Amino acid sequence: MKPAPFEYCRPSTVDEALEALGSSESSRVLAGGQSLIPAMNFRLTDVSLLVDINRVEGLDAVTCDSGGVTVGAAATQTRVLEDDGAASVVPGLRAALRHVGHLQIRDRGTVCGSLAHADPAAELPAVAVATGAAIDVTGPAGERRIDAADFFHGPFWTALEDGDLITEVRFPAPPPRSVTIVDEICRRAGDFAVAGLVAVIEVDAGAVRSARLVGFGLGGVPTRLQAAEAAIGGWAADHPVVTLTEAVMADTTDAFDDIHAPNWYRGEAVAALTVRAALRALATEEEV
Amino acid sequence: MTIIEPISEANVEVTVNGRPHRHRVPARLLLSDYIRDTVGLTGTHLGCEHGYCGACTVMVNGDAVRSCLMLAVQADGAEVRTVEDLAPAGSDALSPMQQAFHDNHALQCGFCTAGFLMTLESVDPAEWRDPERLVELLSGNLCRCTGYQNIVAAVTEAWNAYDGSGGSDDG
Amino acid sequence: MSLDIDSHIRHSSRYVGRSVPRREDRGPLTGRGRYVADIKLPGMLEVVFARSTEAHARITGIDTSEAEALEGVVAVFCAADLSDVNTFPDYIPYIGAVRQRPLAEDRVRYVGAPYAAVVAVDRYIAEDGASLVAAGTTYEPLPTVADLDQALASGAPKLYDHWESNCSFDVAPHKPEVDRAFEEADHVFTETYVSQRQTGLPMETRGVVADMVDGTLTVWSSTQSPHMVRTTVALMLGMPEPQVRVIHPAIGGGFGTKTHIYPEDVVVPWIARRLATPARWIEDRMENLVASVHAREQRHDVEVAYDADGTIRGVRCASMLDMGSGEIFMPGTAPVFVTNACITGGYDFPNMEARTIGAVTNKTPAGAYRGFGIPEGAFVMERIIDRVARLTGTDRADLRRRMLLRPGQTPYVMHGGGRLDSGSHTESFERALEMSAPRLEQVRKRHAGDPDVRVGVGYANYVEPTSPSYHLTTGHWGGGDAATVRVDPDGSVRVAAGLSAFGQGAETTAAQLAADALGVSPQDVTVVLGDTERTPYGLGSWGSRGAMMLTGSVLLASERLLDKARAIAAHMLEAAEADVVLEDGAFHVAGSSRPSVSWAEVGTAAWVRVVDLPDGMEAGLETSGFYHPENLQHQLDDTGKINAAASWSNGTHIGIVSVRISTGEVTIEDYIVVHDCGTVINPALVEGQVHGGVAQGIAGAMYEHFQYDPDTAYPRFASFMDYLVPTCAEVPHMEVDHFESPAPEQPLGVKGCGEGGTVGPPAVVAGAVSDALSEWGVDLTECPVTPVAVRAALRAAEANRGGGSGAPP
Numbered sequence A: 001m002k003p004a005p006f007e008y009c010r011p012s013t014v015d016e017a018l019e020a021l022g023s024s025e026s027s028r029v030l031a032g033g034q035s036l037i038p039a040m041n042f043r044l045t046d047v048s049l050l051v052d053i054n055r056v057e058g059l060d061a062v063t064c065d066s067g068g069v070t071v072g073a074a075a076t077q078t079r080v081l082e083d084d085g086a087a088s089v090v091p092g093l094r095a096a097l098r099h100v101g102h103l104q105i106r107d108r109g110t111v112c113g114s115l116a117h118a119d120p121a122a123e124l125p126a127v128a129v130a131t132g133a134a135i136d137v138t139g140p141a142g143e144r145r146i147d148a149a150d151f152f153h154g155p156f157w158t159a160l161e162d163g164d165l166i167t168e169v170r171f172p173a174p175p176p177r178s179v180t181i182v183d184e185i186c187r188r189a190g191d192f193a194v195a196g197l198v199a200v201i202e203v204d205a206g207a208v209r210s211a212r213l214v215g216f217g218l219g220g221v222p223t224r225l226q227a228a229e230a231a232i233g234g235w236a237a238d239h240p241v242v243t244l245t246e247a248v249m250a251d252t253t254d255a256f257d258d259i260h261a262p263n264w265y266r267g268e269a270v271a272a273l274t275v276r277a278a279l280r281a282l283a284t285e286e287e288v
Numbered sequence B: 001m002t003i004i005e006p007i008s009e010a011n012v013e014v015t016v017n018g019r020p021h022r023h024r025v026p027a028r029l030l031l032s033d034y035i036r037d038t039v040g041l042t043g044t045h046l047g048c049e050h051g052y053c054g055a056c057t058v059m060v061n062g063d064a065v066r067s068c069l070m071l072a073v074q075a076d077g078a079e080v081r082t083v084e085d086l087a088p089a090g091s092d093a094l095s096p097m098q099q100a101f102h103d104n105h106a107l108q109c110g111f112c113t114a115g116f117l118m119t120l121e122s123v124d125p126a127e128w129r130d131p132e133r134l135v136e137l138l139s140g141n142l143c144r145c146t147g148y149q150n151i152v153a154a155v156t157e158a159w160n161a162y163d164g165s166g167g168s169d170d171g
Numbered sequence C: 001m002s003l004d005i006d007s008h009i010r011h012s013s014r015y016v017g018r019s020v021p022r023r024e025d026r027g028p029l030t031g032r033g034r035y036v037a038d039i040k041l042p043g044m045l046e047v048v049f050a051r052s053t054e055a056h057a058r059i060t061g062i063d064t065s066e067a068e069a070l071e072g073v074v075a076v077f078c079a080a081d082l083s084d085v086n087t088f089p090d091y092i093p094y095i096g097a098v099r100q101r102p103l104a105e106d107r108v109r110y111v112g113a114p115y116a117a118v119v120a121v122d123r124y125i126a127e128d129g130a131s132l133v134a135a136g137t138t139y140e141p142l143p144t145v146a147d148l149d150q151a152l153a154s155g156a157p158k159l160y161d162h163w164e165s166n167c168s169f170d171v172a173p174h175k176p177e178v179d180r181a182f183e184e185a186d187h188v189f190t191e192t193y194v195s196q197r198q199t200g201l202p203m204e205t206r207g208v209v210a211d212m213v214d215g216t217l218t219v220w221s222s223t224q225s226p227h228m229v230r231t232t233v234a235l236m237l238g239m240p241e242p243q244v245r246v247i248h249p250a251i252g253g254g255f256g257t258k259t260h261i262y263p264e265d266v267v268v269p270w271i272a273r274r275l276a277t278p279a280r281w282i283e284d285r286m287e288n289l290v291a292s293v294h295a296r297e298q299r300h301d302v303e304v305a306y307d308a309d310g311t312i313r314g315v316r317c318a319s320m321l322d323m324g325s326g327e328i329f330m331p332g333t334a335p336v337f338v339t340n341a342c343i344t345g346g347y348d349f350p351n352m353e354a355r356t357i358g359a360v361t362n363k364t365p366a367g368a369y370r371g372f373g374i375p376e377g378a379f380v381m382e383r384i385i386d387r388v389a390r391l392t393g394t395d396r397a398d399l400r401r402r403m404l405l406r407p408g409q410t411p412y413v414m415h416g417g418g419r420l421d422s423g424s425h426t427e428s429f430e431r432a433l434e435m436s437a438p439r440l441e442q443v444r445k446r447h448a449g450d451p452d453v454r455v456g457v458g459y460a461n462y463v464e465p466t467s468p469s470y471h472l473t474t475g476h477w478g479g480g481d482a483a484t485v486r487v488d489p490d491g492s493v494r495v496a497a498g499l500s501a502f503g504q505g506a507e508t509t510a511a512q513l514a515a516d517a518l519g520v521s522p523q524d525v526t527v528v529l530g531d532t533e534r535t536p537y538g539l540g541s542w543g544s545r546g547a548m549m550l551t552g553s554v555l556l557a558s559e560r561l562l563d564k565a566r567a568i569a570a571h572m573l574e575a576a577e578a579d580v581v582l583e584d585g586a587f588h589v590a591g592s593s594r595p596s597v598s599w600a601e602v603g604t605a606a607w608v609r610v611v612d613l614p615d616g617m618e619a620g621l622e623t624s625g626f627y628h629p630e631n632l633q634h635q636l637d638d639t640g641k642i643n644a645a646a647s648w649s650n651g652t653h654i655g656i657v658s659v660r661i662s663t664g665e666v667t668i669e670d671y672i673v674v675h676d677c678g679t680v681i682n683p684a685l686v687e688g689q690v691h692g693g694v695a696q697g698i699a700g701a702m703y704e705h706f707q708y709d710p711d712t713a714y715p716r717f718a719s720f721m722d723y724l725v726p727t728c729a730e731v732p733h734m735e736v737d738h739f740e741s742p743a744p745e746q747p748l749g750v751k752g753c754g755e756g757g758t759v760g761p762p763a764v765v766a767g768a769v770s771d772a773l774s775e776w777g778v779d780l781t782e783c784p785v786t787p788v789a790v791r792a793a794l795r796a797a798e799a800n801r802g803g804g805s806g807a808p809p
């Protein structure tokens, strides 16, 4: 399990990185390497040139203001996880990162790398969609900003074109008085989810006012649960659970089938997670 | 150091366990193989080479990382620490964590041990000592022999001794 | 065995029975453990194997030219190059002969079968070469057989043209008394129980380093049985055994997978001989998952005759083993026989008729895994008992109580001839029940308020054959081991044993035994294991045999040594031998104040100052003993029965689980083990074996499962992302207690404890989850118990009741 031969470079500016990326057919950005290097060790990925962005100046910043959190392409998951400011402005980040791999993975893996990699069972892409994140990309076609909702095209497939580099991602703060919950079913600690849910829920007077519900591990991309979002408005703890579960089941009829779970299970699991999230959000309001 | 032109071999300077090393290495050489074969420190083990088992965990600039998921060229200029650096030099003594592993029968075949020790070495006990957090921390390393129970006991004992809060009775 | 030393140690042991700290720890703790992959020899080349990417195919061409042209590649070898290598022997007469060649010739029968070896200056380049060989290989695909049903269907594609079908063996005893039980019983039910494909998965993969110097081939191998590797490599390469030396350095776990002798064990030494250069192959994890043996894939079709009061009158069980391609030496056929032999556990249940079938499929060859068939049988028996309890409204614990062997009922001969020499079957169960009762209450209370959670409890009572015969497994070897003990002129002791070890602490154990036998301290004992040149013959480490084999062989050799040492000391003390006693590490004349003679003085006389020896005594102080347990049988008797184990340990596991109904998630809240492995030499080591075994059992109960595509027999796994080895977060805390019922016929009463831990969990988890979900009538019949399996069972239960597909919320 050793990678096939490739060339390597380590630019120090974004321009140098872009130039290098453009110089070869199958060039790849190397960020944390926690997804790319395993794939290369298995010889599953053809790479002629690795462009290591870890020492590009200015890419490792994590900045917070009241409106959101901006994470640079070289900022590791651990840095974001440990950033108290980021956690208070966009609670979904810390909540999600706790489920991402293990300490040793997060010490190198990057937030932007996870978005670029677009594993359908990954947590961070779902957080990006749930919070309405904006992804800044620069490449042969110049700079552009892509909404998370438009970024994910399929499993391991995004709006990125050859030679593109994500420079940073901006996660906007969720509505005030909302509760963000990241919950998942996974087989072992640190595993990718069999199915999971990112929920940003606004609660008012003992009932759910509205919610953004994004499932992951369900299909090729993070999945907005639209029927469930419609059904959850006004839901309270003493309301029947089936209103929520049936809506989620309707949202997830074409979930994946693989060795980890059949599609019906994924639907049921996310339905259960949705109920759990709603109850937790309502309980949180009581505490406050 | 910046490398603008694509290269297939590079000179690297890596400090391993306090000693500087200079080598010319292929771009594709994994840090794990660099440590084991080039530098010759074989205490770091390879159990999967895809990031799951943790046997290859070493410290790079203070962080615990999977050495099988990093290239040797990426460690250029870095400080690397491996299991060989844990016991106090020039004596027969073990580090307190090594001693606790020994005292609690926390290793059998010993293949996973270096990875656990390096993960533990990299963290602040205060942050991870809560039993649930400790399990979360240890879940990044696989052990096939011990069923983990004695590893948890060893860490608990070592960390209790560390801040002098006295012996532990939970295992 | 009756040895003087035996009773001496039983009465006055100083080290046996204590948790003497391990001498094996320092290397791995400080990064100085030496495993096979750490061995580097001057000029050493790296070997990588090209492996089949087809499940069943004819190889129509291998173009090695591109690989050979690659800079750094030294050679590429295919089957034809190995014509001077013998075929792996087919020693067992009653199973289909597979005539395995070290490299596949023109036919591959599973994904992962090695068919070419690329030799290069480093591993990276060797892998580049192997990729080129793979790209240059053409196949003609053959129809595949992915499971037992496909294998045994009439007209199924055959794996071996010279066989009549894919059935390798079918042994079907007939018991009239079981027929009678079925005639008389009130009720009968039939069921199929399934145990899924798993593997031992040591954290260290396999590996071989070989070097041929001055006519001697030295092989460093990550094996559990170095002497057997030597015998086999010499045979395969046509070399005299003394010219082959096999060493196992530190071993990073084995768990049965490393008891087999694999193609690589032969091909790498052959390459070293052929190229006259050291060569090394280290299995990587991707290979390991397809190229090291799998295990445990069995199906059990049972018929159970029972009465309305819960009495189980008789059971017929057809146990079927999916052997994979069968291309492995030793064959992986024995576990299913062990399943049947042990299926009735510690229950007084003779009315069992067990048929044993094995069939080949296009999957990785099946072989040994810690537990070796016992967990599969325990699963079937415990599930049967739970079912009968449910069908008859009997309390599950009470029904077990009624069936368990009581004190005084041993020795007890089981349905297949296994002779339970002793044990604490009822006592262990009662103790475990006592331990679990308050915990069950606590767990129930903790979840009482949550409508989404149900709590259940599961039981397993089992027996563990220890120090078994290897004849049934190999058709060749038997079941004993040798040890040599020597006292050097300075009085230090050296023990060399044919046993080997991969983390169990055998060196520490051997030192404890020798220290007590010779009245010295363990620090004075040097232990040598795992090198055929420095140790006498032994079969290695498997079958929970380490403790008994070491005890038998070390004590036998020590007693012989002591006899001679006493004679020397008596001569030096000018006393009668009978008056000389060994006390505090020196020889005295009993009841006299004369100065004593130390081991160093005796050792010096024996080797150096031979003038101090009695007249006519041969110099030297080194003795050997070959221990073979007396009542261990290797062949079936006239009635088709056999006691193929030297002794039998036993145990009870009880697990308490909580199940989340909405998601199917299962949490093991408490896990209790009460076990009995006879006399304990080192309690800490025994407890460690229990912990590790239970963790592997839980892995099988809930996580690990090799799945294959039913249409193509292609593996649906490639990494640790889909073969789910449990982490610290999945293994519960275990509460362990024990009894000690000494093995009546074995030295010190030692039995063995290597495997028992793995046996309980599948039965316990399936039983506990079924109990938790009893209101829906769920009764699980297979593992792993995953969230999906739980939800599927709930949906099926609901559908049965006509509740539509909507499972309980």
Ligand SMILES: Cc1cc2nc3c(=O)[nH]c(=O)nc-3n(C[C@H](O)[C@H](O)[C@H](O)COP(=O)(O)OP(=O)(O)OC[C@H]3O[C@@H](n4cnc5c(N)ncnc54)[C@H](O)[C@@H]3O)c2cc1C
Residues within 6 Å of the ligand: A028, A029, A030, A031, A032, A033, A034, A035, A036, A037, A038, A073, A099, A100, A101, A102, A105, A108, A109, A110, A111, A112, A113, A114, A116, A117, A119, A121, A122, A123, A124, A160, A164, A165, A166, A167, A190, A191, A192, A193, B050, B051, B052
């Ligand atoms: C044992 C293990 C467990 C894991 N568990 C989880 C988990 O539970 N959940 C989870 O979400 N992830 C998990 N991961 C994956 C981990 O989070 C990765 O870090 C992440 O998916 C990729 O980030 P990276 O920085 O490592 O990217 P890399 O591996 O460096 O790159 C991944 C891909 O993204 C591209 N890329 C990276 N950065 C950029 C950029 N700035 N611009 C353009 N393209 C870029 C690369 O070219 C490559 O194709 C796990 C990994 C391992 C090894």
Ligand code: FES
Residues within 6 Å of the ligand: B045, B046, B047, B048, B049, B050, B051, B052, B053, B054, B055, B056, B057, B066, B067, B068, B069
């Ligand atoms: S070898 Fe690096 S994580 Fe397993």
Ligand code: FES
Residues within 6 Å of the ligand: B106, B107, B108, B109, B110, B111, B112, B113, B142, B143, B144, B145, B146, C203, C252, C253, C503
């Ligand atoms: S001690 Fe063997 S894998 Fe942990």
